[in-house]
Amino acid sequence: MAAETTVTAPAQSEPGQHGLVAHSDGGSAFVPVQTRSERFTSTSVDDFAQVTGLEFEWKFTPFATIKHLTTDDLDGSPTAFSYVESGGATVDWIDRSDALIGSAGAPEERASANAWTRFEKALHVKVTGEAGEETVIRRDRFDGSARAAHVVIEAVPNSKGVVILENSGSANLSENVEIVVGDNAQLTVVTVQEWDDSALHLSSHFARVGRDANLRHVIVSLGGSVVRVNPSIHLVEQGASIDSFGLYFADAGQYFEQRPYIDHVAANTRSRVNYKGALQGEKAHTVWVGDVLIGPHADGTDSYEQNRNLVLSEGTRADSIPNLEIETGNIQGAGHASSTGRFDDEQLFYLQSRGISEEEARRLVVRGFLAEIIQQIGSPALEARLSEAVEAELVRSQAVR
Amino acid sequence: MSVLTIEDLQVSVETEQGTKHILRGVDLSIGEGETHAIMGPNGSGKSTLAYAIAGHPKYHVEGGSVKLDGEEMLDKTVDERARAGLFLAMQYPVEIPGVSVSNFLRTAKTAIDGEAPAIRGWIKDLDSSMKALRMDKSFRERNVNEGFSGGEKKRNEILQLELLKPKFAVLDETDSGLDVDALKIVSEGVNRAKENTGLGILLITHYNRILRYVKPDFVHVFVAGKVAEQGGPELAVRLENEGYDRFLTGATVE
Numbered sequence: 227m228a229a230e231t232t233v234t235a236p237a238q239s240e241p242g243q244h245g246l247v248a249h250s251d252g253g254s255a256f257v258p259v260q261t262r263s264e265r266f267t268s269t270s271v272d273d274f275a276q277v278t279g280l281e282f283e284w285k286f287t288p289f290a291t292i293k294h295l296t297t298d299d300l301d302g303s304p305t306a307f308s309y310v311e312s313g314g315a316t317v318d319w320i321d322r323s324d325a326l327i328g329s330a331g332a333p334e335e336r337a338s339a340n341a342w343t344r345f346e347k348a349l350h351v352k353v354t355g356e357a358g359e360e361t362v363i364r365r366d367r368f369d370g371s372a373r374a375a376h377v378v379i380e381a382v383p384n385s386k387g388v389v390i391l392e393n394s395g396s397a398n399l400s401e402n403v404e405i406v407v408g409d410n411a412q413l414t415v416v417t418v419q420e421w422d423d424s425a426l427h428l429s430s431h432f433a434r435v436g437r438d439a440n441l442r443h444v445i446v447s448l449g450g451s452v453v454r455v456n457p458s459i460h461l462v463e464q465g466a467s468i469d470s471f472g473l474y475f476a477d478a479g480q481y482f483e484q485r486p487y488i489d490h491v492a493a494n495t496r497s498r499v500n501y502k503g504a505l506q507g508e509k510a511h512t513v514w515v516g517d518v519l520i521g522p523h524a525d526g527t528d529s530y531e532q533n534r535n536l537v538l539s540e541g542t543r544a545d546s547i548p549n550l551e552i553e554t555g556n557i558q559g560a561g562h563a564s565s566t567g568r569f570d571d572e573q574l575f576y577l578q579s580r581g582i583s584e585e586e587a588r589r590l591v592v593r594g595f596l597a598e599i600i601q602q603i604g605s606p607a608l609e610a611r612l613s614e615a616v617e618a619e620l621v622r623s624q625a626v627r
Numbered sequence: 628m629s630v631l632t633i634e635d636l637q638v639s640v641e642t643e644q645g646t647k648h649i650l651r652g653v654d655l656s657i658g659e660g661e662t663h664a665i666m667g668p669n670g671s672g673k674s675t676l677a678y679a680i681a682g683h684p685k686y687h688v689e690g691g692s693v694k695l696d697g698e699e700m701l702d703k704t705v706d707e708r709a710r711a712g713l714f715l716a717m718q719y720p721v722e723i724p725g726v727s728v729s730n731f732l733r734t735a736k737t738a739i740d741g742e743a744p745a746i747r748g749w750i751k752d753l754d755s756s757m758k759a760l761r762m763d764k765s766f767r768e769r770n771v772n773e774g775f776s777g778g779e780k781k782r783n784e785i786l787q788l789e790l791l792k793p794k795f796a797v798l799d800e801t802d803s804g805l806d807v808d809a810l811k812i813v814s815e816g817v818n819r820a821k822e823n824t825g826l827g828i829l830l831i832t833h834y835n836r837i838l839r840y841v842k843p844d845f846v847h848v849f850v851a852g853k854v855a856e857q858g859g860p861e862l863a864v865r866l867e868n869e870g871y872d873r874f875l876t877g878a879t880v881e
Contacts, residue, residue, distance in 0.1 A: 571684065572721045579681050579717075580735035580787060581709035590734065594725025594770070 261551060262487060262519045267332040271343040274336040283335050286513040286545055288481055291452055292426050295400040296336040300374035302344035310362040314355020314387050317363065319347040326350070326378050330404035331432025331458055338430040341400040344374035348404075351379045353387035353413060360388040360605055366395040375401035379415055383408035383436070388605055391417040397425040397450070405433035407441045409463065414442040414604050420615065421450035423480075429455045437463035444603050445501075447474040447482045448615055454483040461488070461495035461524075470499040472514070472533075473599040473612075475619045476542070478507025485515040488531070490524035499531035502599050504592055505542035506623040513545045518560065525556040532563040536595050538588075538623065589620050629659040629696055629712070631795045631827060636691035638672075638679045649675045651852035652691065655829075657795060660821065662828040664838055664863060667849030668871045673831045674718065676849075677799040680829075681715040682708050695794065710739055712794030716784040716801050723771040728783065729753070731771045732790060739791050756789045760816050778809040785816035788826075795827045796820070802837035814840030835863040850874040 268274065277296045279289030309317050320326065327348060333339035351361060379389050385408065407413045421427060427450055435441050445455045459468045474482045488497040503512045514533040535544040548562035569591065577587035596616055603609050638650035649672045657663050667673055679686045680693055682705040693700040700708050723731065732753065737743045744752075757766065760782045772780050781801055788796055798817065802810055814837060820826045830841060838846075838860065846862040847854045848871070855874050856862070 570721070573723055575681075575683055575705060576717070576721050577723070577731075577735075578705035579709055579715050580731075580791065581706050581738035582735055583706050583738065584704070586734070586738070587706075590726050590731075591723065594723055597725035 261553075262517050262549075263489060263521065265334050267334050268339055269328060269332050269342045271336060271340040274339050277336050286511075287454065287483060288452055292337070292428060294372055295398075295426065295428055296340055298340075298372050300340060300344040300372050300400060302341075302346045302374040304347045304349070305365070305373065305375065306367045307349070308364045308366075310360075310364075312359045312361055314357055314359035314385075315351060315353045315361040315389070317349070317351050317361065320350040320378065321347060322376070324348070324350075326380060326406065327376070327404070330406050330434040331460065333402065333430060334458070335430075337400045337428045338402055341374040341376065341402055341428075345376040345402075348376040348378050351377070351389050353379070353381040353385045353389065353411075356384065356386050358386045358388060358412070360390065360607075362390045362392060364392045364394075366393070368395060368397045368399055370396050370398050372398045373400075375399060377401065377403040378406070379403065379413070380406045381408055381411040381413035381439075384410045386412040388414040388416070390605065390608060391415075392420070393418060393427070394420045394422075394449070395425075396422050397427045399426065400428045401430075403429060403431040405431060405441065405443070407433065407435045407439045407466075409436040409439055411436065411439045412442075413440070414444070416444040416446065416603060416605065416608065417455060418608075418612070419445075419447040419450050419453050419455070421453065423449070423451060425450040425453070427453045427455075431455065431457035433457065433459045433468070435459065435461050435463070435466040435468060438465035439463070440467045440469070442469045442602075442604060443471070444599075445472045445474075445484055446612060447472075447484070448619060450480065450482070452481045456483075456485040456487070458487040459489065459497070460491060461497065462491045464492045464494050466492060467496040468498070469602070470497065471599050471602050472501030472503070473596055474501075474503040474512055475596070475616060476503065476505045476510035476512050477619070477623060479509050481511045483513040485513075485517070486531070487517040488519070488529065490518070490520045490527045490529065493524060494526040495524060496528045497531070500599065500602075501533045502535070502596055503533075503544065504536045504538055504596060505544055506538040508541040510542040511544075514564075515545075515547045515549070516562065517549045518551070518562070520550075520552045520554060520557055520560060522553045525554055526558055527554075527560065528558040529560045530562070534564075534595075535566040536592060537566060537568050538592065589617075592620055593617065629794045629825075629827065631657045631829075632692075632694045633680070634692050634694075636676070636679065636693060637689040638675055639687050639689050640675065640685060641687070648689070649852050650679065653853055655847065655854065657827045657829060659794070659827050660825045661845070662821070662830060662841060662843045663845045663847060664835075664843035665829060665831045665847050665849050666833070666835065666863065666866055668875065669833070671849045672852040673849050674799055675852075677715055677797045677829075677831055680708075680713065680797055681705060706738065709793070714788055714791060714793035714796040716781075716788060716796060716798045718800045718803065720772050720780045720784055722773045724773060726771050727768055728771055729767040732787065735787065735791060752790060756786055756816075759819065760786055761812055762786065777804040778806070781805060781809070781813055782816070785813050785820075789816060789820050792820075792824050793826065794824075795829070797829045797831065799831050800833060801830075802832055802834065810837060811840060817841050835867050838863050848874060
């Protein structure tokens with residue numbers, strides 16, 4: 227027997243159970259009850275209606291700032307990048323007619339479709355090695371002009387590797403990133419956003435995870451004006467698994483959004499989603515919408531998603547919305563958690579009572595809070611570098627406090 | 628000779644029912660190397676005294692003074708008091724996710740001493756203190772108090788006491804929730820700290836079981852926010868036999 231549970235925005239009308247409080251997800255915007263997998267998809271921008279900014283997909287985003295990425299004729303020519311060669315992977319450009327294009331998914335919204343319509347060549351990273359070597363792609367040569375890009379990261383069956391996209395400099399970019407994980411492969415994909423303060427970056431990731439394969443997917447957003455990275459992960463073969471992590475630190479005026487969607491299609495698939503964020507400064511705004519869909523054939527699914535936010539000052543806003551849809555009753559587990567809180571005064575008191583200054587105690591607590599994600603990345607060099615980057619964020623944010 | 632002097636200490640706390648006066652004029656003087664036990668019924672203000680000395684923001688000092696060698700502690704921040712030589716072993720130590728015990732201890736030691744400890748001597752001290760408290764080396768890499776059992780948390784408190792070497796320590800019901808083996812290990816740690824550094828101790832307890840292992844020089848009975856009676860170790864024995872009933876007629880903290 228299949229049990230169907232759909233968790234969407236809480237109903238407003240019915241009298242609530244005592245003590246039951248509606249999620250603070252921005253209120254009563256109408257969300258039609260619709261299975262996530264039934265959302266319209268197309269690779270052509272003209273198939274999508276113009277966006278107003280009120281749609282659930284866009285309602286949090288400062289839409290006026292990025293509207294042009296949904297409408298304009300974006301420059302889709304290849305942009306130069308640099309990369310660190312390490313063996314175990316090749317990096318080149320492929321044509322948009324290549325058979326790989328579209329093999330991991332298709333756009334669900336207009337900015338993504340616009341990028342897909344306009345890109346000329348796709349950056350192709352092909353992992354073939356089995357030693358878990360690292361390939362670092364540095365993308366720091368975008369200019370201010372509105373651009374479209376496409377990336378395909380492919381791990382052939384039985385391969386093992388780490389691919390890191392390091393984004394910095396200016397950006398005015400809408401892009402799609404396809405991730406194809408072959409059977410029994412183990413792939414780590416990390417995307418790091420350390421853009422300039424004025425950068426605009428909309429990125430949709432699509433992943434297809436094969437039989438007994440594992441994808442470790444990490445989003446780190448530290449810099450940029452509007453940064454939105456939405457990964458859709460499709461566990462399409464038996465035994466496929468995803469470890470999905472996110473780390474973000476929004477300063478005054480920064481907007482970071484991430485909407486991980488885990489699609490359990492096949493039986494015995496496993497997902498773990500863990501995003502943590504810190505917010506500091508006037509109008510720092512973060513959004514996390516975590517969708518998990520356990521489809522009718524995904525018997526034996528084991529799934530858990532959580533998002534935790536640490537609010538470091540007044541004037542910030544963190545939206546956190548977990549959604550869970552279950553279409554089969556025969557699963558191992560499915561859970562979610564979401565919390566947004568201020569500093570724990572008892573933690574500060576404890577550390578200070580050991581002689582540690584308030585400033586250093588705050589740093590220890592935030593660093594500890596975010597370390598849980600950094601430790602999961604699986605690249606010692608990047609972990610060390612990101613620890614320093616978080617440290618720098620903390621020092622900078624304390625300077626303005 | 629160091630001395631901690633508490634004079635006419637009055638402390639209130641904000642509750643949902645409004646301001647509640649808890650300490651109503653506490654006088655105590657603790658000399659270097661002395662152990663003072665504070666005993667008393669629930670709600671008599673024992674833990675409030677501990678937190679007020681350490682400077683917890685929840686507790687408001689309405690009057691009086693706490694001086695360490697003549698220097699007023701109540702004007703200082705929590706961390707300044709710790710650096711001056713005060714230590715509070717907490718009844719319910721909090722978890723600090725993502726911060727390892729070893730990182731935490733080194734950070735605290737550096738803050739207290741004003742300089743980072745020399746690596747080699749520090750590791751040696753840490754190892755020997757942990758060994759004496761029967762703490763496995765793996766503790767160093769665990770996050771502070773995260774997933775620790777009640778007994779492990781208390782041992783971690785005493786580990787800090789031994790390593791940070793304060794002049795005066797307040798032990799807030801360090802014995803509660805410990806089985807007799809853990810109680811002995813923790814008590815030995817307290818006695819070692821006292822022997823090595825001439826630590827003065829304010830030992831807050833509800834039971835006199837710990838006083839068999841940590842011998843008090845003085846016993847103070849706390850009732851309704853002040854010291855109602857004081858004496859030597861024999862007072863603890865008498866309290867065990869008679870309870871607090873004779874202090875409680877007409878005197879509640881409300």
